[in-house]
Amino acid sequence: MSNDNRTNPDHRRSVAACLVQGVYILERDRQENRQASKALVPPWWNFFRFDLHSQLIDDVDSCIFGAIYKSKHPPS
Secondary structure, rough: OOOOHHHHHHHHHHHHHHHHHHHHHHHHHOOOOOOOOOOOOOHHHHHOEEEEEEEEEEEOOEEEEEEEEEEEEOOO
């Protein structure tokens, strides 16, 4: 992602939407017990050069309801 894209509001909105969708797929991977190479979710954040830092997990039913990502981009 170039610096031009990072400042484009439409691109930023698209990246945010993809990261949110990644949380839904992360939860589906958990439900389907897909792990490692069978998991569908890593491409959702890897494509935009993010790492999954932590998952937000519900204490009652153990579902994943959110995620915290870290950018692989060096600070500009």
